[in-house]
Each structure stands twice: as C-alpha cells, then as structure tokens.
Amino acid sequence: MKIEVKSKDENEIVFIIRDGEVPLVNAIRRIAMMEVPKIAIEDVNIVQNDSAMFDEVLAHRLGLTPLVSNNSAIEGMPLSEDCDCEDYCPKCSVSFTLNKTGPGVIYSKDLSSTDSTIKPVYDTIPLLKLKEDQNVELEAVAKLGVGKEHAKWMPTTVCAYKQYPKITFDEDKEVDYDCADACPRGILKSDRRSKKIKVLDIENCSMCKSCVRASENNYIDVSFEPNDFIFTIETDGGMPPEEVLLKACEVLEEKADKVIEFTNDLK
C-alpha cells in the first residue's frame, strides 16, 4: 500500500491511497469520525439567562462550539468514564465561565477558560444576543468524548473517500467531442487538432457519468480503480487533520492487538 499527500492545509488533508482495501480504508474513516476523542462542553450550569434564548438552546450552542483539542492541549486527559472521580474533576475536565451584561452580541471569545490552551477555536462565533441590562451568567464544563456518543465530539467535519476514477476512450471509434462538452467539471478538453480528448484533472472527476450519457457511440467509459482511493479529512479547526488520522490508526491498532491477544489465549 502506498500513500501520497495530494494537498494539506491547517484544517484539511487530501491523500491518495494506492493498493488499499475497502475494509481497511473504511475502518479508518469510521474510527476517525466516531472514536477519536475530542473535547466539547458537556455540562452547563446556568445562574442567570435574561436573553430570549432558552437555556437548553444556549447549552446546545455551547456544546457545538469547537474547542482546541490538539495533542498538546488534551495530552494526559482521560475520558470522564475512565477517571476515578464521580462526575468531573480538574484532571478530566476544563471549566469555562461566562458573565456578560447587554446590550450586544456575546461571542465565543467571551467564554473564559481555566486552561489557557483549551479555548474556543474561533473568537467570533455568536452565542446569543442581549438587550439593554439583560445578563447571562453561567459555568460550562468541557469533557473529552467520542463522536459515537454525540456529534459535538466528532473531530471531523468531512471524513470521506472515493475510489480513484478511471477514464478510458475506445480508440476504435470516432472521437465524440460531445462527451467533453457535457462534463460539468471541465475535466475533459477537446483537442480537435490532435483528434483527441484530453483528461485535465482526473482526481476532480465525480464519476457522474454525464460524459458517458452524452456520447452516442459509447466513445468514453468512466469507472474506478477498485484498490485506489482519494481520502479527505477536514476538521473544525480543533485538531489538525493529520492528528485525527494518526489517532484513528492508533485506535485501530489497539483493536487489532485485542484480537491478537484473544487468538494467542486460544492456543
């Protein structure tokens, strides 16, 4: 199996896996979404809320506010069910306070954290609006969790793969330029001088087959490479995508180790 990076920035990585297998690639996808721990607000104690927003809606908004969850921020923090405390303690949680009086919009930057590294990823997420003299006062407790418990703990906003597209032309047939004109992504370019159709960016092909339907003489065929994949991981900014991938592989490794251990015990 070979892996190469196609593009990478702060919040998104796109890589190509060659000679892979669907079960393995899909296991990594599912674990990256559902089993990589991330931190999110879980409990909210509302002291006062004069705003028009219901307490439950405000708590939900706080839960979905992305918090910095990279390796250095959450290192050593256990999942709350693995901690020896009863509900939460400084080891397995981080507290935030919010105390503001209107008028004005309250943003994510107004949440003050007890841990300088764990804070909202973005400062400008609007949380609620207060009118003159309205007040909001609350304490919020953030804990580690996993996406299979609640979507707020999913580290990925996009975690998907597609099989590598394969475009072939039947050279025994007359060149059908209509298929190039039908491509909505501009991937196919007619070159009437050389009497060919050029494929410009095959990895951008969505395999919609508009080109195949437009070709009356079946000049073009679109399929996919069964063992090659284009994999995209995008996060909400809380964790770098490569950390999500690495942790997903660690979780998969732990699961495989358990199966090996079980098999060894059978001997």
Ligand code: SF4
């Ligand atoms: S399958 Fe769709 S996106 Fe791909 S080349 Fe054909 S028309 Fe373009």
Ligand SMILES: [Zn+2]
């Ligand atoms: Zn604890």
